[in-house]
Amino acid sequence: MAANPVVVCTWSGSQDGIPVGAEEALTLGRRVASATEAPLRWLVPGPLPEGALETAGRFGADGVDQLEDAALESFSPDAYVAALAGYCQQESPALVIFSQAADTRVVAPRLAGRLGAGVVMNGVGVAVGEGGGLEATASAYGGDTQMVYELSGAPSYVVALAANALLPEPAEGGPTQPGCRSISPDLAGVEERVRVVEQARTEGPRLEDAEIIVSGGRGLGGPENYKLIEQLAEALGGLAGASRPIVDEGWVDSSQQVGLTGKITRPALYLAAGISGASQHMAGCSAAKTIVAINRDPDAAIFRYARYGLVGDCLEILPELIRAARQ
Numbered sequence: 001m002a003a004n005p006v007v008v009c010t011w012s013g014s015q016d017g018i019p020v021g022a023e024e025a026l027t028l029g030r031r032v033a034s035a036t037e038a039p040l041r042w043l044v045p046g047p048l049p050e051g052a053l054e055t056a057g058r059f060g061a062d063g064v065d066q067l068e069d070a071a072l073e074s075f076s077p078d079a080y081v082a083a084l085a086g087y088c089q090q091e092s093p094a095l096v097i098f099s100q101a102a103d104t105r106v107v108a109p110r111l112a113g114r115l116g117a118g119v120v121m122n123g124v125g126v127a128v129g130e131g132g133g134l135e136a137t138a139s140a141y142g143g144d145t146q147m148v149y150e151l152s153g154a155p156s157y158v159v160a161l162a163a164n165a166l167l168p169e170p171a172e173g174g175p176t177q178p179g180c181r182s183i184s185p186d187l188a189g190v191e192e193r194v195r196v197v198e199q200a201r202t203e204g205p206r207l208e209d210a211e212i213i214v215s216g217g218r219g220l221g222g223p224e225n226y227k228l229i230e231q232l233a234e235a236l237g238g239l240a241g242a243s244r245p246i247v248d249e250g251w252v253d254s255s256q257q258v259g260l261t262g263k264i265t266r267p268a269l270y271l272a273a274g275i276s277g278a279s280q281h282m283a284g285c286s287a288a289k290t291i292v293a294i295n296r297d298p299d300a301a302i303f304r305y306a307r308y309g310l311v312g313d314c315l316e317i318l319p320e321l322i323r324a325a326r327q
């Protein structure tokens, strides 16, 4: 008898493009499925994105399951949790993998609660341990350390994979030919208790995909100086980011926050100006290939991570860098 399936669950709420993080989650799903000789299914509540079957095949999925209902057309937490719980009760997956984002933070623990399953958030990997059981590794304490959880004792497990935890890797040996099942969940009696008041800004290039990021922190001194960050980012062909305090202060939009509770990035170059290097900030940028830091405190923690460090006043150094980058 085949092992219980590994299910990767992602959604985008529209047909445009493959959901962010789906390829990474499918990569992890395939690794676990092949290590446990289980089928890999890609579960999509709501609209099936264009190219879903091609992507599923490229990443080695055995099939795509679409949950179809008018209530799933856009993200609605109560309907999504009910639909996913119904699906899991039917299919008994050994493992459900989500790509962690704001909406999956709401859904994954609630789904686990409904199923009596174990849940691991901030996951960075799942592998077969020495004893033959599954082990999930998760980032903990603001990214300072990693925890390894033995997945045993619960009927199934839910893991949310942190953004940029791994690189997408298509299946070796060419694409599979997955079929698509359309499933109508029973959503009678589900009442949506969460109302979306305002959609977060999502247009334009994303920090998570940027090759070059220039970020500013409290050391900039005031909101009027953030333009130096934007100008240097533009001159280098990159995007501007920020530490959390200056987002909280309202200097910049929250979509620009880098860190544990912001964006997890993996650029080639991360330039941090007036940022101390707290672990919660570094959780969002320590995967950068090269970190350059400007800080007037030579003992600032950021210099422990930086390949190049400039000790000095960022209000003097940034204009020089902008001039040089524009030449």
Ligand SMILES: Cc1cc2nc3c(=O)[nH]c(=O)nc-3n(C[C@H](O)[C@H](O)[C@H](O)COP(=O)(O)OP(=O)(O)OC[C@H]3O[C@@H](n4cnc5c(N)ncnc54)[C@H](O)[C@@H]3O)c2cc1C
Binding pocket: 216, 217, 218, 219, 220, 221, 242, 243, 244, 245, 246, 257, 258, 259, 260, 261, 262, 263, 273, 274, 275, 276, 277, 278, 279, 280, 281, 284, 294, 295, 296, 297, 300, 312, 313, 314, 315
């Ligand atoms: C649960 C939790 C989640 C969090 N999530 C995040 C997150 O996602 N992202 C995040 O960023 N933070 C996060 N934080 C906050 C984090 O702990 C730090 O407080 C924050 O990152 C500090 O921001 P900062 O470096 O801009 O400010 P500060 O810590 O105040 O550092 C400012 C730095 O600027 C330097 N400086 C001052 N003036 C100048 C100057 N003129 N020129 C050069 N250098 C100068 C100082 O020496 C100092 O090192 C989180 C905290 C918690 C508890």
